[in-house]
Amino acid sequence: MDLVIERTELATLKAPPALATVRGIVNGFKEFQVLLAGYGSGLFDWLEANGPAEKATIGAALNLRGAHLGAFLQVLEDLGLLAREATAYTLPVGMKEALAASSPWCQAATLEALLVSSNGWADMQAFMTEGWPPKTWQAPQTLALHPFLTEAQQLAAALASRSGQGCGGAALKTLLCFDGGDGLLAAALCQRFPELRAEVVVAPGAQQRTEKALLECDVAERCQVLVGTPLDSVTHETFDKVVLFHSLYPVRKFMTDALAAAAARLAPGGELCCAHWFCLEACESAPGGLRDLDKAVLTDSHPLCGVEKFCQRLEDAGLIGAERADLAGDFGNTKLHFARRPGGGRGC
Structure with a gap:
């Protein structure tokens, strides 16, 4: 049987405008691969040590295809990742910190982590499919690259400021921190x-990373690392401050119990701080979806729901003076909630 092939008029094949967006x-993606190859080939480190250098010299030194x-x-x-002086290439002023392996801010490990199978960004289709199995999160090689670094810095500053104002205890001596960072x-x-x-x-899964981070920060002797969740009775002591830092997502279905357990660990007059991402009312979406997917990949969880009711949740747990604030971070606003245990004569 003869096959009937529809005639294609080449003159009529014109790409629709919509293709420009996808392209x-x-x-x-192609620029990502070029940057990854720049790191992987050793180009940036070689130029840091040997630049400026001509194209032929670079190719011979790094065994790169001249064609x-x-x-x-x-x-x-x-892309602004190289600079050229006549025909010689060098690293641009100010780019060494992001490109050279000698810098703690070098982004090579960040790019490589995106391709690891345990990272949802390596296969977003699989991550978005029901049945995605929990996988081990790939920790960055340096603390400078940790995705929660900026928030940890900013929240520590905010808590120090509150202590300076006398709220939650000016003389902060004891801390219980459920630290998701x-x-x-x-x-x-x-x-x-x-x-x-x-x-x-x-x-x-975070114990070893946490112990290493505390050692690097020279505070390990003042910290005891425990394994658990806000639901676990990991200690029976009471503290000046209890902080829940991105740690409630895994126990979101037991929020009442988790908050009650945290409140019970406060000394009279002590302050509870909760720092978490929340979704919009009715879990509506909004522009900035890429950052929302960043949060999803980092936590393998949905943000907390019901931000408008969270202060009441804290008061239902027996705390008083509940209040809310925003902390701007790399992934959008983190919602801060504060409340304290009655007593202690702190007068906040």
Whole structure:
């Protein structure tokens, strides 16, 4: 039987305008691959040590294909990752910190982590499919690259400011921190309060990372690392301050019990601080969805719900003076909630 093939008129094949949007996104993927190759080939580190250098010298030193090297270097120059002086290439002023392996801010490990199978960004289709199995989160190689660093710094500053105002205890001596940031918040607070002693509660998979972070920050001798969740009775002591830092997501279905357990660990007059991401009312979406997916990949959880009722939740747990604030971070606003245990004569 003869096959009937529909005639294609080449002159009529014109790309619709909609393709420009998709192609722009695809170009972003290609630029990612060029940047990844820049790190992987050792180009940035070699130029830090040997630049400025001619194209032929770079190719010979790094065993790069000469036929395509010009285009490769041009893309990096177009992206602002290389600078050219006549025909010699070098690292642009101010870019060494992000490109050279000698810098704690070098982003090579961040890019590589995006391709690891346990990272939802490596296969977003699989991550978005029901049945995605919990996987081990890939920790960054340096504390400078930790996704919660900025929030830990800012929250520690905010809590120090509150203590300076007399709320939650001007002389902060004891802390119970359910730290979803691998101990970064506890470390930042210990560095701000030299007399502070902390018990740091983390998920089982985060214990080793947390102990390493506390050592690097030189506060390990003042911190005891415990494994558990806000639901667990990991300690029977009471504290000047209890902080729940991105730690309620796994126990969101037992929020009442978790908040009651945290409140019970406060000394009279002590302050509870909760720092978490919340969704919009009725879980509505809004512009900024890429940052929302960042949160989802980091926590493998939905943000907390019902921000408008959370102060009441704290008061239902027996606390008083509940209040709310926003903390701007790399992934949008984190909602801060504060309340204190009655008593203690602090007068806040």
